[in-house]
Amino acid sequence: MNGLETRGKTRIVLWALLAAALILYGFPFIYLLLTSFKTPLEAISVPPEVLPTQWTLENYVSALSREGVPAALVNSVVTAVISTALSLVLAVPAAYAITRFRTPSGRVFIVAALVTRMVPTIAVGAPLVEIMRNLGITDTSFGLALAHTTISLPLSIWLMASFFEAVPDELDEAAKVDGCSRLQALWRVVIPVVTGGVAVTAIFAFLASWNEFLFALLLTSVRAQTTPIVIANFQSQFGLDWGGMTALAAVYSIPVILLTLFLQRHIVAGLTLGAVKG
Amino acid sequence: MKLRTRPRFPSRRARVGIAAATTLITAIALTGCGVGGGDATADADTLTVVVEGGGKAELQPIADLYKEETGTTVKLVELPYAGLYDRISTELSSGSPTFDVAALDAIWLSAFADGLAPLDDLYTDDVKDDLFGGLVTEAQVNESFIGMPVWTNSEILFYRTDLFEDATNKADFEAKFGYPLAAPTDWEQYHDIAEFFTRDTDGDGQTDLYGTDVKGAVETEWLATVSQAGEEHMVLDAESGDVTIASAEHLEALDYYTSLLPYAPSGASQLDWAGSQNLFYQGNLAMMRFWGHAYRATPDDSVVKDSIGVAPMIAGPAGIGGVPGAWYLSVPTAGAKQEAAKEFVQFAYEHNDLSADTSLGLVARKSAFEAKSGEAGFENYPALLDTLNAPQTLPRPATPEWQEIVDSVLVPMLQKAVEPGAENAALLEEAKSQIEAIVQ
Known part of the structure; x- marks a missing residue:
């Protein structure tokens, strides 16, 4: 042969x-x-x-004309976008600081961030309801996005830290030699290098919010109810509208598919970032 | 399409765009908006009622009338059944619920009892007389009424009139069993008719019509059979704590339940309510025992759409027996608007008949059932009345562990019981030990 x-x-x-x-x-x-x-x-x-x-x-006609569906779709988009933005805004500097300063407290912090992922979501349900109520942001997209950020932030920090690790410190040093401050080096030099990583992190954060059910169930009522809750409502104790449920689920998949297609070149770049390091 | 793998550096303009978008999003976020309608938490003229998805339609006409008569808006917050328990549990334990009234499944009342306000003053003698006995019993936990029934269901008998009224079937049945073919009223008749209709109708050698179904993935139908057998305390006696599941009546009920397997489609261990309903609508079953609301929910494209008859639930040695499937309106003790909430609960009781003309079409008061019983489209009401009024239609035990008992003991036991070679007595003994471990 x-x-x-x-x-x-x-x-x-x-x-x-x-x-x-x-x-x-x-x-x-x-x-x-x-x-x-x-x-x-x-x-x-x-x-x-x-x-x-x-x-x-x-099924599409009946699902999309059902009360609350259009509003829930808008709420899902708004919540996921806010949560993604918050995750990135917080995760990028946190991960950058951890990877560049390499202090013991930074290492403790990043491990502690991961530990929060190990707490069952339902266990923080009651305290979160209480906190949101005291802040006056129950049943708001912002409140729900904050809750979703607690889920996506630890993973975002870890992801971004791994991407920053792949960027040599010398790049920051060169930027500083050229007159950049630390933040300018991050914004003008390092972030453009890890664009793919930011895209991957954004998608994970977006999906974490887009598909989340439990916090949406506990923290929203009318104004900010998201689509996963509405989809679940197609199954009641008195029957299952399987056709309508699948139709709305199919519609709900479209933005995620489009987002993935739109960002695919960044995702591939992000996934291969650091693969040739050394 | 060729994938690009080289990261592109965003231009200055793109980065400015990203920053602007982030600012805009933050601005939106800080407004705290959502687009689903008004604030559910509310001003003085609003009451918030959490309700399961299927039940929202039941309450809508009452909420509309309440607004018209009192000026108070009733916001119905629709939540999926699968999550409603968690939501209410979380809010009650937080001590500051965002709802004023909750529509609760009967089986949750004892679990939430500590967080619910007494409604004893609403339970006058007239009110008690107009409610089914099982519902009055069920509403009372720790000697206080903590919920007012808003609608109730029960399993009744569904059968195909095209098969039952067919002249050949009538003659053949009477010749074989010695009595006329009609909707069965007891265990024996149900067994005979199930056997009679189980057949190959198209001559391909495969059975394609079954007399009945046997549900292994849900427990309520077997519990009704337990009551029909004469058991007064299904599964356990909540007051004394004694676990009764291994009693002679439970065994008799399980033996009867599984004796129907030869006349039911295969896969009983996985058959639940939705599966059973589908088999009936597809024309694969001659009879089924099912919740009464389904009479008004037959899909238009079902082959049996115009051939469905209903009758009271069948009787066992102790008579007709069902399990009431009631929902109750309850008021949280920590609610900010308790008096207004109680007024709405009373209003809902007084206008209970408005729920009859909804898609689900269920009410709770005897008088509301009776008022519609003679009307076209409400043929299920007399069957529901007879079943719910039967002395052996008994509520499920009032124990906070009920859902755990169902999920971890009753359903697994039934799934084993419907498998070939199952030892029913041994299964019940095993279940008894498991339940004792849960409740003691």
Whole structure:
């Protein structure tokens, strides 16, 4: 067997594995999409059918015209954007300081930030409700975004720290030689180098807020209710509107897909940042 | 499309744009806005009521009338059933709930009892007389009434009139079983009819019509069967703490429940309410025992849409028995507007009949059920009345651990019981030990 044949077979195996992985990851979403085009009865048939026998947009019409859905979509966007912005604004300087100054307290801080991720979300539910109420920001997008930031911030700091680690200190020194202050070096020199990392961190922070359920359940009522809560409302104790639920879930996936496509070159750049270090 | 992997340096203009966007977002954030409507927390002329998604429609006409008559706006905060318990639990434990009234599932009352205000003054003799006995019992925890029923459900019998009224079926059934084919009223008839209708209707050698279903993934239907068998304290006696699940009545009920498996579709251990409903709507079941509200919720494209009959829940040796599925309006002790909240609860009771014309179409008062019983579209009401009035329609035990018992003991036990070769008596003994460990 020559090398060309071996490479050909390896390629086939790799493509087969890739296809299998794609099917594994993609099938639930494709099934959700297909279900959203089924009639109400077919959407809940036993045993389930993969393809609709009769394609319909009925689920989309009923889901999008349901009271509270448009407002919830707007609230989800506003909350996720605020939370992402807050995460970045806080995580970038924190991670930069930790990686550049390398103090013992910085190391304690970054480990402590990770420990907060280990606390079950429900455990902080009651205190958070109390704090938000005292601050007068329950049922507001800002209050919910603050809560979401407590989830995304530790991960954002860790991610940004790993990206900053990949940037040599000499770059900062060169900027300072050219007359930059520490903050100017960060803003004008280092951040442009880690744009990909910032994009990756932004996506993680955005997704953490976009899909979050428990804090949204505990901290919102009418004004700031987000879409995950509205989607869950399609299942009540008295029935399951599976078609409507899948239709709204499909619509809710669109911004995330668009965001990922829009930022994909930064994501790839971010993921490979530091891969050739040294 | 070729991926670019080299990071691009944002231009000065782009960075200024990012900074401007961040400022704008911060400005939006500081306004604390959300776009979903008015403030739910409220001024003096607003009451906030948290309610499960399916129940919002039930309360809307009452809230509208309340606004019209009193000027007070009632904000109905719709939350998913799966999260409502956590939300209420968290808010009650915080000591400063953001809601004034909560619509609570019956099984939560005892768990939340410490945080709910007594409503004893609303329970006059007239009120008690107009409520089903099981609901009055259920509303009372630690000798105080802590909830007012706002709507109630119960399982009743659903059957396909096209099959039951078919002349050939009638003749064949009577020839085989010696009595006329009609909606079953007791265990034996239900068993006979389930057996009779389980068949291959298209001649392909596969059974495609089943007499009934057997639900293994939910517990309430078996609990109703336990009451039908004559048990006065299903699962446990909440007052004495005795666990009764291994009693003769429980075993008799479990034996009967699983005796229907040959006439039910396979996969019973995973069958829940939604699955059962779907099988019936697809025309795969001749009968099912199901919650009464479903009569008004048949999808238009169901093959049985115009062929559904309803009757009271079947009777066991002790008579008809169901499990009341009531929801109660309760007022938190720490609520800021207790008096106004109680006034709304009383108003909701007085205008309970308004909920009949909603999509769910359930009420709580006997008089509200009776007023609509003769009307077209409310054929399920007489069946609900008979079932809810039956002496063996008993509430679930008032214990704060009930949900844990259901999730960790009852459903797993039923799922084992519907598997081939299950030893029912041993399963009940095992369940008894598990429940004792939970409650003691």
